[in-house]
Amino acid sequence: MADLKLTGVAKSYGDVQVLSDIDLDIRSGEFIVFVGPSGCGKSTLLRMIAGLEQISGGVLEIAGQRMNDIPPSQRGIAMVFQSYALYPHMTVRDNMAFALKIAGKSRSEIREATDRAGRMLQLTPYLDRLPKALSGGQRQRVAIGRAIVRDPQVYLFDEPLSNLDAALRVATRIEIAQLKASMPDRTMIYVTHDQTEAMTLADRIVVLAGGGIAQVGAPLELYERPINEFVAQFIGSPAMNLLPGKVAQTGAETVVALDGGGVAHVGIPTRHEDQGMAVNVGIRPEDMRETEGEAIFEGVVDLTEALGEVTLLYFGTRDRPVPVIAKLPGIHPALDGRRVRLTADPQALHLFHQGQSLLYREGVELPPYQPRAAIPA
């Protein structure tokens, strides 16, 4: 068992507070991803869990035991870093065995552990090679192997794929997902700034921002029910559009008169006193579609990006601080320079007031999250 509990965890360097009030329960066997912009404290939080950084405040427990002052080697964890730093003069097997040798394990134990790690990571044919005779992806697998041989309860990964090129990143990401599936009772905490990695690997994502936790949830829950505009725009690509307007009609469905002239019907309830309230309607590029009827947004396409599977339409690249972007399935060469009218399903829209989602309001019980079913074509 290796559940982790963080209570009020904080970190400061001198006078500079980097993280505060981190409360988090991680269940044994979970794959947790910490995601957030560069410098938000992801590595710092992971290193505090590992014991490589002093915890300035709060309590860290692993398997019910307070760990704040326990040295890294006794926490039952192993960490994999972005820079895999293998010993160049040692074979793959010796690189993986190094920590076990230091720990005084027997030759047969070491042999067994490195054989097992080699099999799990498909490195068996390379065990006697030097790192220089391996590809970048294989080298990162050796670094993961160094963690596996120690058979820790908790694996910590700090951006392990960032040094790999795009194709290798995808391949190694899939291997990490399969590795996790092969050890369902081991807990993994994985740091990345890459939202695709977060969405594809995590059981639950922890979004860090502004020195704290913005939101914790299953990947699709964060996608469909972001708690604030930051999470809404951090998860999903291109980022969610935010269109300012005023509440024109309240009720089970909210009608918003947009400053740009459009009208949005949003499937999120508002109260009588919300009439006239300033809001942002959130609309994901992939939820927009062309309409002949009432439009949420209307504009002239001033740039298109044809990606084959989808076409991105850009509006206001010159006159808006951030362009509005629509993502239409398929190929649309004829839309460049044309005026188009766009709408979206009320259930797909988001509604924010002062940056916070109106789904999550004081005193309102939000039903448990259920993924929105794919809409049949």
Ligand SMILES: Nc1ncnc2c1ncn2[C@@H]1O[C@H](COP(=O)(O)OP(=O)(O)O)[C@@H](O)[C@H]1O
């Ligand atoms: N040893 C240190 N001394 C002072 N500030 C630090 C130190 N390490 C990290 N920081 C600061 O803490 C913040 C979080 O850093 P980090 O955890 O590395 O961010 P991330 O991994 O999310 O990119 C950054 O603003 C960084 O400058």
Ligand SMILES: [Mg+2]
């Ligand atoms: Mg980092």
